[in-house]
Amino acid sequence: MSDAVVIIPTYNEIENIEAIIRAVFSQEKDFHVLVVDDNSPDKTGEKVKILQKEFKDQLFLLERKAKSGLGTAYIAGFEWALEKTYQFIFEMDADFSHNPDDLVRLYDACANDNADIAVGSRYVKGITVVNWPLSRILLSYGASRYVRLITRMKVKDSTAGFVCYKRKVLETINLKKIKFIGYAFQIEMKFKAHKKGFIIKEIPVIFKDRTKGNSKMSGSIISEAIFGVINLKLKSLFAK
Numbered sequence: 001m002s003d004a005v006v007i008i009p010t011y012n013e014i015e016n017i018e019a020i021i022r023a024v025f026s027q028e029k030d031f032h033v034l035v036v037d038d039n040s041p042d043k044t045g046e047k048v049k050i051l052q053k054e055f056k057d058q059l060f061l062l063e064r065k066a067k068s069g070l071g072t073a074y075i076a077g078f079e080w081a082l083e084k085t086y087q088f089i090f091e092m093d094a095d096f097s098h099n100p101d102d103l104v105r106l107y108d109a110c111a112n113d114n115a116d117i118a119v120g121s122r123y124v125k126g127i128t129v130v131n132w133p134l135s136r137i138l139l140s141y142g143a144s145r146y147v148r149l150i151t152r153m154k155v156k157d158s159t160a161g162f163v164c165y166k167r168k169v170l171e172t173i174n175l176k177k178i179k180f181i182g183y184a185f186q187i188e189m190k191f192k193a194h195k196k197g198f199i200i201k202e203i204p205v206i207f208k209d210r211t212k213g214n215s216k217m218s219g220s221i222i223s224e225a226i227f228g229v230i231n232l233k234l235k236s237l238f239a240k
């Protein structure tokens, strides 16, 4: 039994799913993988079922009926992982924008250093993003500056989706109360963990834009983040 599971949410990732799963299982450390698929029309889930025959007891699949957002996919995955004995629970995109070779560095920060959360960060050493259009870099970097300004949280890449959580973090945060369903979910999780006093460490990574499939970014995801951050901050002030 591995002590670490990598949760990969998927919606229409047929071009990436097999390669990313194989890349995780080719690491020296033994990771498990949980795919949370939202009934992808391109049959990503069916592909995972075929791979499960090869990776018995290592590869798991949670199927949801319809596309319901990145945040709720992760919450479903966290709840699944907490029912098992995993001590380290990861978030990672399916599209290779996060390099699976960095998984061990995030793991080490939590398992062998003092991090409660290790964030694969694009903004520790300047901006380490490859192949994103300038507009997307500005949006993401601008969002990270905006979050720091409003929340006063020191994390530089608050929207990062490449994360290792120690089990106790997910046990402590009330997952039922996580509100955001888009990428703002990433901000909310880090902010709640920060408020609980957990140590968040940023590990520099190079983020590469996907070469296969499409981003699910949308206008509603952006507006959820803009208004959501103010909402989070206000709620935390009144909770004092």
Ligand SMILES: Nc1nc2c(ncn2[C@@H]2O[C@H](COP(=O)(O)OP(=O)(O)O[C@H]3O[C@H](CO)[C@@H](O)[C@H](O)[C@@H]3O)[C@@H](O)[C@H]2O)c(=O)[nH]1
Residues within 6 Å of the ligand: 008, 009, 010, 011, 012, 013, 036, 037, 038, 067, 068, 069, 070, 073, 092, 093, 094, 095, 097, 140, 159, 160, 161, 162, 183, 186, 214, 215, 216, 217
């Ligand atoms: N199950 C499920 N998965 C989803 C959904 N929406 C997106 N995903 C999956 O979530 C991962 C990230 O989605 P992308 O659409 O590829 O994200 P991106 O535009 O590249 O965004 C990146 O930047 C964001 C902002 O910094 C990050 O928050 C995000 O994690 C990611 O790194 C992919 O594996 C994608 O299939 C959904 O509604 N349901």
